[in-house]
Amino acid sequence: MLAAPHSPSIALARYIPSDSSPDTDPASSFWTGASSVVASNDALGQPVPGHATEIRAQWTPGSLYLLFSCSYIELHLKPDPVTTEETNKLWNWDVAEAFIGSDSKNIRRYKEFEVSPQGEWVDLDIDLDSPYPGAGWVWQSGIQAAARIDEAERVWFAFMRIPWAALDVRPSPGVELRINFYRAQGPQPQVVAWQPTHQPTFHVPQAFGTLQLL
Numbered sequence: 001m002l003a004a005p006h007s008p009s010i011a012l013a014r015y016i017p018s019d020s021s022p023d024t025d026p027a028s029s030f031w032t033g034a035s036s037v038v039a040s041n042d043a044l045g046q047p048v049p050g051h052a053t054e055i056r057a058q059w060t061p062g063s064l065y066l067l068f069s070c071s072y073i074e075l076h077l078k079p080d081p082v083t084t085e086e087t088n089k090l091w092n093w094d095v096a097e098a099f100i101g102s103d104s105k106n107i108r109r110y111k112e113f114e115v116s117p118q119g120e121w122v123d124l125d126i127d128l129d130s131p132y133p134g135a136g137w138v139w140q141s142g143i144q145a146a147a148r149i150d151e152a153e154r155v156w157f158a159f160m161r162i163p164w165a166a167l168d169v170r171p172s173p174g175v176e177l178r179i180n181f182y183r184a185q186g187p188q189p190q191v192v193a194w195q196p197t198h199q200p201t202f203h204v205p206q207a208f209g210t211l212q213l214l
Helices: 133-138
Strands: 010-015 035-039 053-059 063-071 095-101 109-115 121-127 144-150 155-163 176-185 190-193 209-213
Touching: 010 035, 035 176, 053 176, 063 095, 063 176, 095 155, 109 144, 109 155, 121 133
Parallel strands: 010 053, 010 209
Antiparallel strands: 035 053, 053 063, 063 155, 095 109, 095 176, 109 121, 144 155, 176 190, 176 209
């Protein structure tokens, strides 16, 4: 039985029939009406003022789409950004992150996706039981990423288009994925987690929530 959609650990993704080019405008026709959740607490569940993050989700037959709207106080950006290929160790700078697992029997295996305010990105195949966990960054998901900074409103936006093939999922209404959303922000990183991990790491799969396809 599907969990009740009003649960605070459930995020909903609306079905749309057509794909989109990168779109970082939450008021666009593509994103208007998309379901969303808000992350505003740290890994322990305590409020993080000034860093509220809205995450919108929707899906097409080919891809999962995510849009992060990230309030900020101070940006911490990597010099000389490169957006034509992935940036390893991007997590040392400001990023929005999605951890997504499709294997309900082995929750320690999942995918990690990150986008920076400058549009840099990295994707990783995570296996917490692997003797070589650092090797996961060479995996290629085919993610399409984009970002935009609105300095006047002190908010930045991160767009992710993730092919279903990268997640080993055949999408249909009612399908559920294990998921968590995070941010690391600022030179003294403010950590924001949708579902608190209660540990000093994002890699706590037992703390993931659920993404439900509508």
